[in-house]
Amino acid sequence: MNVLEVEGLCKAYPGFHLQSVSFSVAPGSIMGFIGRNGAGKTTTLKSLLHLVHPDAGAIRFFGLDLEAHEGEIKQRIGYAGGAVDFYRRKPIRALAEVTRSFYPNWDEAAYRRYMDAFSLDEGKTPAQLSEGMRVKLSLALAMSHRAELLILDEPTSGLDPVSREELLDAFTFLRSRGVAILFSTHITSDLEKCADHISYISGGRLLASEGMQAFLARCAREGMGETLEEIMVHCEKESLYDKLAE
Numbered sequence: 001m002n003v004l005e006v007e008g009l010c011k012a013y014p015g016f017h018l019q020s021v022s023f024s025v026a027p028g029s030i031m032g033f034i035g036r037n038g039a040g041k042t043t044t045l046k047s048l049l050h051l052v053h054p055d056a057g058a059i060r061f062f063g064l065d066l067e068a069h070e071g072e073i074k075q076r077i078g079y080a081g082g083a084v085d086f087y088r089r090k091p092i093r094a095l096a097e098v099t100r101s102f103y104p105n106w107d108e109a110a111y112r113r114y115m116d117a118f119s120l121d122e123g124k125t126p127a128q129l130s131e132g133m134r135v136k137l138s139l140a141l142a143m144s145h146r147a148e149l150l151i152l153d154e155p156t157s158g159l160d161p162v163s164r165e166e167l168l169d170a171f172t173f174l175r176s177r178g179v180a181i182l183f184s185t186h187i188t189s190d191l192e193k194c195a196d197h198i199s200y201i202s203g204g205r206l207l208a209s210e211g212m213q214a215f216l217a218r219c220a221r222e223g224m225g226e227t228l229e230e231i232m233v234h235c236e237k238e239s240l241y242d243k244l245a246e
Contacts, residue, residue, distance in 0.1 A: 001027075001062065001063050002024040002025060002026055002027075003025050003026070003027050003061065003062055003148055003149045003180045004024060004025040004048070004059075004060070004061055004149060004180070004182065005024045005058075005059075005060045006021060006022055006023050006024070006044075006048070006057065006058075006059055007022050007057055007058045007059075008020045008021075008022055008056060008057040008058065009021040009022070009044065009047060009054050009056070009057035009058075009059065010054060010055045010056040010057055011043055011047060011052060011054045011055050012055055013043075016038070016040070016043075016204060017204045018040045018043050018044065018047075018054075018204045019204045019205045020056075020057070020205075020206075021040070021044055021057070021201065021205075021206045022206065022209075023199045023206065023209040024209075025149065025180050025182050025197075026180065026197075027148070027178055027180055028175055028176075028177075028178045028179065028180060029175065029180050029181075029196045029197060030171060030172075030175055030180070030181045030183075030194050030195045030196050030197070031180075031181070031182045031183075031195065031196070031197040031198070031199060032183065032184075032185065032188075032190075032191035032195040032197070032198050032199070032212075032228075033045070033182060033183065033184040033185075033199050033201070034184070034185070034186075034188060034191070034198060034199070034200050034201070034228065034232060035184075035200060035201040035202055035232075036202070036232070036236055039201045039202050039203060039204070040201045040203075040204045040205075041153070041184040041201060042153055042184070044201070045151055045153050045182075045184060047059065048066075048151060049074075049079055049151065050066060050070055061073040061076070061077065061149065062076060062148070075103065075104070075105065075145075076147060076148045076149065077147050077148065077149045077150070077151060078142035078143055078145065078147035078149070078150045078151070079142055079150070079151045079152070079153075080135075080138040080139045080141070080142040080143075080150070080152050080153070080155055081138065081152070081153035081154060081155075087126070088125060088126045088127040089125050089127055090125060090126075091122065091123060091124065091125055092120060092121070092122045092123070092124055092125070092126070092137060093122040093123065095126075095137075095141070096111065096122065096141065099141050099144075099145075103145035105145050105146040106144060106145045106146075107144055107145065107146050108144075110143065110144050110146075111140065111141075111144035114139070114140035114143055114144060114170075115140055117166065117170070118133075118136040118137070118139075118140055118163075118166075120133065120136060120137055120140060130158075131157075131158040132158040132159045132160060132163060134158075135155065135156075135157060135158050135159060136159070136163065136167075138155075139152070139155060139167065143170070143174070147179065148178070148179060148180065149179070149180045149181070149182065150174070150179065150180070150181045150182070150183070151182050151183070152181065152182070152183035152184070153183070153184050154183075154184060154185055154186070155167065155183050155185070156168075156185055156187050156190055157185075157186075164187070164190060168190055168193055168194045171194050172194055175194075175196075188227065188228035188229045188232065189227070189228075189229070191212075191228060192212075192227065192228055195212050196211065196212055197209070197210065197211055197212060197215075198210065198211075198212050198215045198228070200215070200219075200232070200235075202235065202236065202239060203239070207235070215231075216228070216231070219231045219235065221234065
């Protein structure tokens with residue numbers, strides 16, 4: 001059974017429409033969610049968390065409908081975003097204590113490992129941390145309650161190259177333990193190192209959702225050996241050219 005199934009997700013805003021987005025995430029897999037700014041990535045991810053209420057479509061986690069089982073589902077998933085802000089003057093120790101109280105499956109040993117791996121000091125406040133360190137804190141809290149699926153919005157944003165490598169190693173380890181990860185990023189080279197699947201959204205429409213190697217083979221221009229970034233650039237340019245030619 002898939003840990004996540006999205007079918008026909010739609011959301012309309014003035015000037016933007018998320019149009020019938022459908023994809024699924026298997027247990028123990030890493031799916032990269034790519035697309036340029038304003039393509040619909042964050043709207044999709046927020047819809048999965050019920051932070052945005054879709055106009056149409058179905059969302060199921062672990063075979064359970066999100067509308068009917070939201071509380072149960074949120075015990076089994078973790079979320080972190082690169083732009084998440086905290087109570088800036090509260091010690092990290094206090095923030096962890098509050099977060100811990102929401103999750104019966106909180107894994108204190110895992111929390112301590114992530115805090116140590118990310119060099120986070122519980123005595124400090126978020127106001128004393130760099131942007132990258134706040135991202136690490138967000139991830140440490142998200143990954144410490146034995147979540148079966150992590151939903152991450154730009155998780156490597158603001159991290160230095162060494163910290164990004166450490167985080168990708170953590171993702172690979174979690175995958176080996178059966179945890180699924182869905183994350184959006186503009187740093188497509190990170191996905192090339194760890195992702196099994198790619199979902200590509202452009203202008204509110206999902207253009208592809210398939211295995212990484214299948215995506216690269218189908219979308220790269222013949223004989224070019226293109227990276228994910230190069231594929232995105234030429235696909236978006238072609239879309240612009242089509243619009244200009246209309």
